[in-house]
Amino acid sequence: MDSINQQQPEQNHQDLSHTAAVQKIHELAQQAQTCFFCTYESDGTLATRPMGVHEPDERGHFWFLSASDSHKNAQLQQDPRVQLLLQGSAHSDFLSLVGTATISTDKAKIQELWNPLLKTWFTEGEDDPRLTAIEVTPEQGYYWDNKHGNAVQSVKIAIGALLGQTLDDSIEGTLQP
Numbered sequence: 001m002d003s004i005n006q007q008q009p010e011q012n013h014q015d016l017s018h019t020a021a022v023q024k025i026h027e028l029a030q031q032a033q034t035c036f037f038c039t040y041e042s043d044g045t046l047a048t049r050p051m052g053v054h055e056p057d058e059r060g061h062f063w064f065l066s067a068s069d070s071h072k073n074a075q076l077q078q079d080p081r082v083q084l085l086l087q088g089s090a091h092s093d094f095l096s097l098v099g100t101a102t103i104s105t106d107k108a109k110i111q112e113l114w115n116p117l118l119k120t121w122f123t124e125g126e127d128d129p130r131l132t133a134i135e136v137t138p139e140q141g142y143y144w145d146n147k148h149g150n151a152v153q154s155v156k157i158a159i160g161a162l163l164g165q166t167l168d169d170s171i172e173g174t175l176q177p
Contacts, residue, residue: 017176021141022060024175028095028143029056031088037064038083039075039101046083047075053086054113060177062136065113066103067121069130076101082136097141097175101134109133141175 016024037051049072056062062084066072076082080102086095110133114126122128 012171014171014173015176016173021175021177022056022058024143024145025056025060025095025097025138025141025177028088028093028145029053029062029086031093032086032095035062036083036085037072038085039072040079040081041075042078047071048085052115060138062097062138063109063113064134064136065110065118065122066132066134067130068103068105068132073103073132073134076103076134084136084138092144092146094144095141096143097136097138099136099138099140101136104133104135105131106133138175138177141177142172143175144172146171 032053034050035053036048038046038048041047051064054063080100082099082101084095084097084099086097087093088095110131111126113133119125122131
């Protein structure tokens with residue numbers, strides 16, 4: 001048994017709260033371009049769809065643009081609980097956040113978040129009357145990251161597969177923003 005434990009390094013666990021949690025959210029979210037945005041259907045089942053990720057604000061809150069007549073907005077009006085699932089790269093930067101969403105029609109926020117590519121969905125541009133901003137306030141989360149970056153992690157995975165050993169020295173933990 002001891003030889004098995006020697007071959008399998010102990011995974012680092014680091015629970016973060018407040019400022020440290022918000023910093024980790026920023027660090028991991030900057031690599032992700034999209035996320036899975038999960039809401040609840042009226043029957044309690046999970047509805048999941050991809051959404052473009054904007055950099056979280058200074059409090060670690062995420063913002064999204066959405067149509068007022070979308071299923072997502074209707075679901076949020078019934079149940080504001082959400083889960084965001086982000087992955088920044090193939091071997092690291094995993095982030096799962098659970099929180100509450102608030103729908104806003106604040107024109108200044110919509111203009112701040114606006115990207116011309118969104119005209120595909122909002123044909124009237126940033127003045128489209130259906131445009132809403134969704135603020136997600138994370139309440140808790142889980143992250144998994146590696147210590148040494150993607151290149152080193154990829155090499156460790158390959159060497160570990162050849163040797164039949166776990167060379168994982170990743171860091172994981174909970175977040176309480």
